[in-house]
Amino acid sequence: QGELVQSGGGSVQAGGSLTLSCATSGYISNNGCVAWFRQPPGKAREIVAAIGSSGSVTYIDSVKGRFTISRDNTLILQMNSLNPEDSGVYYCASDPSWWRGCWRDDYKYWGQGTQVTVSS
Numbered sequence: 001q002g003e004l005v006q007s008g009g010g011s012v013q014a015g016g017s018l019t020l021s022c023a024t025s026g027y028i029s030n031n032g033c034v035a036w037f038r039q040p041p042g043k044a045r046e047i048v049a050a051i052g053s054s055g056s057v058t059y060i061d062s063v064k065g066r067f068t069i070s071r072d073n074t075l076i077l078q079m080n081s082l083n084p085e086d087s088g089v090y091y092c093a094s095d096p097s098w099w100r101g102c103w104r105d106d107y108k109y110w111g112q113g114t115q116v117t118v119s120s
Contacts (some may be wrong), residue, residue: 003024003092003109004022004023004024004092004094004109004111005021005022005023005111005112006020006021006022006023006051006090006091006092006111006112006113006114007021007022007023007114008021008114009090009114009115009116010021010115010117011117011118011119012082012101012117012118012119013118013119013120014082014083014084014119014120015081015082015083015119016026016082017078017079017080017081018079018082018116019076019077019078019079019118020076020077020079020092020114021069021074021075021076022034022036022038022074022076022092022111023073023074023075024074024075024094030086031053031057031096031098032053032061032073032094032095032096032097032098033050033051033052033094033095033096033097033098033101033102033107034050034051034075034092034093034094034102035047035048035049035050035051035069035092035093035094036048036049036050036069036075036077036090036091036092036093036103037090037091037092037093037105037107038086038088038089038090038091038116039088039089039091040085040087040088041087041088044077045076045090045091045105046060046105047060047079047103047104047105048060048067048090049063049067049069049077050069050102051069051070051071051075051102052098052101052102053102054099057069058102058103060089062085063079063086066079066080066081067079067080068080068083074086075092075094077090077092077117082105082116082118083118083120084118084119084120085118086116086118087110087116087117087118088115088116089113089114089115089116090113090114090116091110091111091112091113091114092110092111093107093109093110093111093114094107094108094109095103095107095108095109096108102118
């Protein structure tokens with residue numbers, strides 16, 4: 001099956017920036033969905049940003065204007081103006097079922113996850 005390998009993450013002070021990267025294998029469809037998810041401590045995993053099959057971009061309301069998702073050779077999440085509520089384990093994900101839409105949580109392929117910690 002497809003393989004997603006993440007890099008980036010770490011610890012940063014509130015107001016700082018971090019960039020996450022995700023390399024996708026050749027088995028992942030280029031016309032499918034790619035997304036970033038996060039799981040805060042003690043809470044359920046939530047979708048943060050997604051790119052649809054047509055290149056459309058969707059963000060969860062809490063990160064609009066601060067985070068930017070992009071894709072070329074790798075999937076990128078640029079995170080600016082971070083606050084402690086952004087802390088958690090971040091996952092990249094991919095799914096070839098573009099016809100189902102991309103704003104959903106049942107993606108087929110997942111990265112290993114990386115910790116993001118924002119201190120106040």
